[in-house]
Amino acid sequence: DQQVKQNSPSLSVQEGRISILNCDYTNSMFDYFLWYKKYPAEGPTFLISISSIKDKNEDGRFTVFLNKSAKHLSLHIVPSQPGDSAVYFCALERGQLTFGSGTQLTVLP
């Protein structure tokens, strides 16, 4: 039974527009929620995180939102750039990381 779900395998967005990536989870016992970014032939790299006691965290063009009542996590990228094209994984932390299946974001020039 998957604890973390990313229901959209892919997303295409025009350059300059907003990208919204979503993640749903089933278990409320996680301490931190993270987003990782992965380019082809590379390992995932940490992007941004949010504590379970917060509902929003910003870092430049990236904002993560946490809705604990809905068990929903989202990543907003504004404005989107072609270099943002990658696979994005949400991950939930409680001792170790549990990853979602990933969403391939393509930002079109």
Place this chain on the structure above:
Amino acid sequence: NAGVTQTPKFQVLKTGQSMTLQCAQDMNHNSMYWYRQDPGMGLRLIYYSASEGTTDKGEVPNGYNVSRLNKREFSLRLESAAPSQTSVYFCASSEAGGFGYTFGSGTRLTVV
């Protein structure tokens, strides 16, 4: 550059063969992890080592063994490879717990 180094980058095995995937980190991290990535499945934890001298099973440990050789090195062994173990394997390390992993660049393994 500091980070996590995995060897080899690519490997083709025949069913039943054995091999060891090597991982080393130079960040003095306590915790190390092995994940596999399969299409549509994301990253699934195989084994982890919270500190030198300890190892624990993750979500998908069957068919694998691990050794935490010292603080820097964490190896993953396939004793008798099966086609179902065809995957991309990632090693990662962290200072403590599951926060802020640093990943290696991966090993693409094909079992025929």
